Amino acid sequence: xxxxxxxxxxxxxxxxxxxxxxxxxxxxxxxxxxxxxxxxxxxxxxxxxxxxxxxxxxxxxxxxxxxxxxxxxxxxxxxxxxxxxxxxxxxxxxxxxxxxxxxxxxxxxxxxxxxxxxxxxxxxxxxxxxxxxxxxxxxxxxxxxxxxxxxxxxxxxxxxxxxxxxxxxxxxxxxx
Amino acid sequence: xxxxxxxxxxxxxxxxxxxxxxxxxxxxxxxxxxxxxxxxxxxxxxxxxxxxxxxxxxxxxxxxxxxxxxxxxxxxxxxxxxxxxxxxxxxxxxxxxxxxxxxxxxxxxxxxxxxxxxxxxxxxxxxxxxxxxxxxxxxxxxxxxxxxxxxxxxxxxxx
Numbered sequence: 180x181x182x183x184x185x186x187x188x189x190x191x192x193x194x195x196x197x198x199x200x201x202x203x204x205x206x207x208x209x210x211x212x213x214x215x216x217x218x219x220x221x222x223x224x225x226x227x228x229x230x231x232x233x234x235x236x237x238x239x240x241x242x243x244x245x246x247x248x249x250x251x252x253x254x255x256x257x258x259x260x261x262x263x264x265x266x267x268x269x270x271x272x273x274x275x276x277x278x279x280x281x282x283x284x285x286x287x288x289x290x291x292x293x294x295x296x297x298x299x300x301x302x303x304x305x306x307x308x309x310x311x312x313x314x315x316x317x318x319x320x321x322x323x324x325x326x327x328x329x330x331x332x333x334x335x336x337x338x339x340x341x342x343x344x345x346x347x348x349x350x351x352x353x354x355x
Numbered sequence: 356x357x358x359x360x361x362x363x364x365x366x367x368x369x370x371x372x373x374x375x376x377x378x379x380x381x382x383x384x385x386x387x388x389x390x391x392x393x394x395x396x397x398x399x400x401x402x403x404x405x406x407x408x409x410x411x412x413x414x415x416x417x418x419x420x421x422x423x424x425x426x427x428x429x430x431x432x433x434x435x436x437x438x439x440x441x442x443x444x445x446x447x448x449x450x451x452x453x454x455x456x457x458x459x460x461x462x463x464x465x466x467x468x469x470x471x472x473x474x475x476x477x478x479x480x481x482x483x484x485x486x487x488x489x490x491x492x493x494x495x496x497x498x499x500x501x502x503x504x505x506x507x508x509x510x511x512x513x514x
Contacts, residue, residue: 347362349364355374
């Protein structure tokens with residue numbers, strides 16, 4: 180199995196932050212799977228802050244959204260990343276789900292990532308896809324999630340971090 | 356998530372290269388996944404994915420490129436294209452080839468890729484062949500070469 184679960188957490192009541200620390204550098208990629216319940220702040224997505232190695236993330240994102248005809252290109256410094264979540268009030272069984280796949284997280288380049296998220300949007304489902312850069316050239320050893328607003332992560336929210344391995348020698352490789 | 360994703364082969368470039376070929380791919384899995392993580396030596400180029408037994412890819416794309424959205428359907432000659440970038444903006448590519456060893460259907464593919472700071476795409480398509488895929492070629496396109504340190508990994512997905 181090349182997907183190995185590194186750590187998982189389930190929110191008991193509410194939580195302001197979720198942190199994965201001491202992430203080993205033994206994998207090729209990381210996959211962060213989030214199922215988050217928003218406790219307030221109205222409908223729509225979370226304004227999620229992602230801190231890497233203790234520092235707020237500078238990120239560049241190209242977003243293809245099911246809610247907009249015009250693509251969105253963001254180049255931000257320390258501002259939150261809006262991803263899927265739903266308001267808890269009246270929708271306590273509907274969680275926003277997000278996959279964040281970070282490639283080559285130990286490399287010395289900016290980290291490229293794919294973000295897929297789906298959430299509740301005006302009584303409908305909404306899907307987004309983003310290509311994301313995290314402007315950090317250090318190996319990622321810690322990831323902290325928090326909401327930029329006044330909301331918290333609701334009960335039964337889960338966050339799981341997987342490590343993805345490379346390897347194998349069952350096919351032939353050649354280069355020119 | 357599939358029950359198991361097994362590493363078949365991996366290669367990280369030492370110097371610059373134009374082409375990386377996975378061959379003698381065993382037919383024992385249900386699907387294949389190709390992942391590329393790395394950078395090119397100059398901007399404005401692509402990585403092309405092809406297979407020697409395939410004559411055409413038919414491709415549908417939802418993409419953002421430089422602030423525009425070139426969504427469309429195209430029939431391409433034997434290859435899919437993924438945008439790339441130069442360091443420090445490493446590009447990423449993941450392609451999933453379904454039922455690659457089947458001989459009674461065209462080969463369906465889904466792909467997501469990103470490069471530069473203004474490109475992201477999701478692609479679906481079909482490769483017009485009923486032959487089993489036994490080799491996958493990834494080739495630089497547009498004048499650039501693949502930079503050292505770029506990793507190519509091939510996985511097999513069990514049913």
